[in-house]
Amino acid sequence: MPIARWAFDIRQPLLLEHIEPLVTSLTADNGPNIVPVTNLLNFLPKIECDRILRFRAEDDMRRALIGRLMIHAFFAAHHGCHWEELVFSRSETNKPILLKPDHLRNISFNISHHGNWVLLVGDTSVESTLRLGIDVMDFQKQVPEESFDTFLRCFQDQFTKGELAFMNSAPLDQDASSRSDDQFRRFYRLWCLKESVVKTLGVGIDFNLQSFEFVIQNEEEVLEPTLSTRMDVYVPSDLLPREGWFFEEALLDQDHCYAIAALTDTPESVEQGSVMDGSVITRLDWKELLKDAVPYPFS
Known part of the structure; x- marks a missing residue:
């Protein structure tokens, strides 16, 4: 391994x-x-x-x-x-x-x-020349009474339009509370992925998180690792290359998810x-x- x-x-x-x-x-x-x-x-x-x-x-x-x-x-x-x-x-x-x-x-x-x-x-x-980053998130709401829409207003400039659409497209055929929970879970999943990239690059919290976008293939997370998630880089640079990225994400249990990012200098x-x-x-x-x-x- x-x-x-x-x-x-x-x-x-x-x-x-x-x-x-x-x-x-x-x-x-x-x-x-x-x-x-x-x-x-x-x-x-x-x-x-x-x-x-x-x-x-x-x-x-x-x-x-x-x-x-x-x-x-x-x-x-x-x-x-x-x-x-x-x-x-x-x-x-x-x-x-x-x-x-x-x-x-x-x-x-x-x-x-x-x-x-x-x-x-x-x-x-x-x-190996791999650079690695990992992040884990607890799905529980930080402010239990807060609605998802109110919560997201504080973070909207951290996500791309595609990522915001993924969060807001949680299934509608549920009651409002369940849908809000699913939206929070999608937020934490994306935030986990974003953090794994930031930690791989070794940059600070002021890094432009809209310079790259995650495209989720498997909408539901499971305990088995998902390897199909990909990242599109909109503003490539020496620090943030377009190629060479690999990702793994999964649930640890029903309350926690994790994401791993790996970056290689020789993607070919x-x-x-x-x-x-x-x-x-x-x-x-x-x-x-x-x-x-x-x-x-x-x-």
């Missing part, structure tokens, strides 16, 4: 059996076998721990912590790295980047988290199946996530 695609449900309880051999001091505030996830800060360098501990909401802290662990686990599993020797920094757009080992600096990887899920995509080949020599193979995303548990983990030296 050319790329690793991982998903982790943050609602999984962290059990004592998952980490007992790895740490010497544990607390069990939530029960005899459930351990607070803050014990896992032992497996990250202090600079990353300090950033994670700034989050006030428990779920925000869990998502950030799991995301950092997933990045370490990816490089340990697919590139043979020693967990505690990995050194990361951040780009100008706050995207995690690898500093050490030097020979893996160009490996593309990306993290996204929203709702109950944290997702990672990463290139498993050292020779790359086929869809060699980038996105249609296999279902790998869902990790704590044991799999932490199998290569070792505590970082205290500093």
Whole structure:
């Protein structure tokens, strides 16, 4: 498989059996076998721990912590790295980047988290020139009483006419509430795809999202990956090329969708199946996530 695609449900309880051999001091505030996830800060360098501990909401802290662990686990599993020797920094757009080992600096990887899920995509080949982006969205309304039309007014300049038509063409043979829910789902699906492109390019939130348009072939999302979605680029540039794009999107569950974008510099020599193979995303548990983990030296 050319790329690793991982998903982790943050609602999984962290059990004592998952980490007992790895740490010497544990607390069990939530029960005899459930351990607070803050014990896992032992497996990250202090600079990353300090950033994670700034989050006030428990779920925000869990998502950030799991995301950092997933990045370490990816490089340990697919590139043979020693967990505690990995050194990361951040780009100008706050995207995690690898500093050490030097020979893996160009490996593309990306993290996204929203709702109950944290997702990672990463290139498993050292020779590959792929650039990758991933995004996950929770379908739940941010403002439960808000109508779709009111909600969309704030985002209309982020979408093309074709994308707006796709959102507004949700089936009419339902009651108004159900149709509104479907419109929200289509919005989040398109937003997820847009974000996957922005993250692949490594640009900021001011990037012109109307410079490209998604054309949805399969109107209904399912748990099996959809590979038929395509992107038309209206304003091509060195930063946003017209060719070389591959996409995968699917549901994680009935409340969450995800999208992956891959960009290659050599589109003429790359086929869809060699980038996105249609296999279902790998869902990790704590044991799999932490199998290569070792505590970082205290500093």
